[in-house]
Amino acid sequence: MRKTLPINLQFFAEGGDGNGDQNAGNNNNGQAGQQGGQNNQQAAGIDYDKIQSMLDTATAKKENAVLKSYFQQQGLSEEEVSQAIATFKQNKQQQVEQQQNANANLQNEVTTAQKDAEQARIELAATQVAMTLGINAKTVQYVLKMADFSKAKGTDGKISEDNVKAAIEQVLKDVPALKPSTENNAGFQIGAGQQTNGQQSSAGSNVNVPTKRWNRFN
Numbered sequence: 001m002r003k004t005l006p007i008n009l010q011f012f013a014e015g016g017d018g019n020g021d022q023n024a025g026n027n028n029n030g031q032a033g034q035q036g037g038q039n040n041q042q043a044a045g046i047d048y049d050k051i052q053s054m055l056d057t058a059t060a061k062k063e064n065a066v067l068k069s070y071f072q073q074q075g076l077s078e079e080e081v082s083q084a085i086a087t088f089k090q091n092k093q094q095q096v097e098q099q100q101n102a103n104a105n106l107q108n109e110v111t112t113a114q115k116d117a118e119q120a121r122i123e124l125a126a127t128q129v130a131m132t133l134g135i136n137a138k139t140v141q142y143v144l145k146m147a148d149f150s151k152a153k154g155t156d157g158k159i160s161e162d163n164v165k166a167a168i169e170q171v172l173k174d175v176p177a178l179k180p181s182t183e184n185n186a187g188f189q190i191g192a193g194q195q196t197n198g199q200q201s202s203a204g205s206n207v208n209v210p211t212k213r214w215n216r217f218n
Contacts, residue, residue: 122152122159129165133172134180143178146171 067088071081123144130140147167154160172179 122149122164125152125159125161126164126168129161130168133165133168135168135172135178136180139178139180143168143171146175 064085067085068081071084076084126144126147126149127140130143131137135143147170149164149167152159152163152167154163
C-alpha cells in the first residue's frame with residue numbers, strides 16, 4: 001500500500017501572503033522616504049533675496065579693493081584713498097540718477113508725442129464726420145473744441161466713426177445754434193430790398209429806371 005505525505009496548504013498560503021506584505025512594506029518605505037526628502041527640501045527653502053544680498057556685498061568689497069589698490073598706486077594716503085573712493089561712488093550714483101532721469105524724460109516725450117498724434121487723428125476723423133453732417137468750416141472748430149472725444153476709440157483700440165459722430169451730435173444737441181442751416185440760400189443778401197416803380201432792387205439800393213428817353217438838348 002502507497003504511503004502519501006500530507007501537504008500543509010495553509011503553509012503555502014501564509015507564505016504567499018507574507019511575501020506580499022513584505023513587498024508592500026518595501027514600497028511604503030520607499031514612498032515615505034521620497035516624501036520625507038521632498039518635505040526636507042521644502043522646509044529648507046531657498047532665500048533668493050539673501051543670495052542676492054551676499055552677491056551685492058561681495059561685489060562691493062571687490063570694488064572697494066580694486067579702487068583702494070588703484071588709488072594707492074597713485075601715491076595717495078589712506079585718508080585720501082578713503083575720500084577718493086567716496087567721491088568715486090558719489091559721482092557714479094549721480095551718473096546713474098541722471099541716466100534714469102534722462103530715460104524717464106525720454107519716455108514722457110514719447111508718451112506725449114503718441115497722445116498728440118492720436119488727438120490729431122481723432123480731430124481729422126471728427127472734421128470729416130462734421131462735414132458730412134453739413135457743418136461749415138468755421139463752425140467745425142468750435143464743435144471740435146466742445147466735443148468730448150474721450151470715448152472716440154472703440155473696443156478694438158481704433159478710432160470709431162460712430163463714437164466720434166455721437167460726440168459731435170451731442171454738442172449740436174446741447175448748443176442748437178451750431179446746427180447747420182437747413183435753408184439752401186443761393187447767396188448772401190446785404191441790406192433789405194426796396195421797391196422802385198413797382199420793382200425791387202436785389203442790391204438793396206434805389207435804382208432809377210427812366211420811363212422816357214431824354215437828352216440835354218431838348
